[in-house]
Amino acid sequence: MSDIVGTQHVTPVEDGWIVRASGQEGSSIIFSKRNEAIKYARGIAKKHNVCMVIHDEMGKFDEFECSAETRDKHVVERSSGWAVISEGEKEVSEIFRTKGAAMAHAYDLATKHNVCMLVHGKNGKFKSMT
Numbered sequence: 001m002s003d004i005v006g007t008q009h010v011t012p013v014e015d016g017w018i019v020r021a022s023g024q025e026g027s028s029i030i031f032s033k034r035n036e037a038i039k040y041a042r043g044i045a046k047k048h049n050v051c052m053v054i055h056d057e058m059g060k061f062d063e064f065e066c067s068a069e070t071r072d073k074h075v076v077e078r079s080s081g082w083a084v085i086s087e088g089e090k091e092v093s094e095i096f097r098t099k100g101a102a103m104a105h106a107y108d109l110a111t112k113h114n115v116c117m118l119v120h121g122k123n124g125k126f127k128s129m130t
Contacts, residue, residue: 008041010034010054019044049113072116073106075099084109 006021016030017037031037038054042065045052051070054063071087082102083092096102103119110117 007051007053008045010037010041010052012055012057012059069109070113070115072118073110075102075106075117075119077120077122 006023009020009022011018011020012034013030016032017034018030019037019041029040031040034054038052041052041054044050045065046067049067049069051064051066053061054065056062069086071089074085074087076083076085077099078092078095081095081097082099083095084102084106085092094105096105099119103117106117106119109115
């Protein structure tokens with residue numbers, strides 16, 4: 001497998017299972033067991049801080065794994081200021097006094113990890129996305 005970094009896909013092939021980065025055509029490693037391919041893909045995803053998509057025996061989407069760093073970043077209002085929260089997370093590690101400071105932080109994280117930044121208005125509803 002080439003060391004091209006991108007979302008890692010565990011996909012069935014005629015002879016077993018392969019791990020392939022999004023948008024890539026080939027793979028040099030064929031795994032006989034799905035769990036071996038998953039273990040390998042998980043290692044690459046963790047090393048390069050990218051997501052992993054696991055397909056079922058028919059090639060359809062089955063599972064998705066992402067770290068908090070590689071999930072979209074949401075800028076949301078909290079009682080004491082503005083927070084940046086990773087998609088699917090509830091914990092807030094830092095509160096910013098201004099919406100602009102939170103947006104700058106979220107933008108830096110989103111750019112670093114190639115994910116989206118979603119900004120919510122004071123009412124909590126989605127407002128814009130980058």
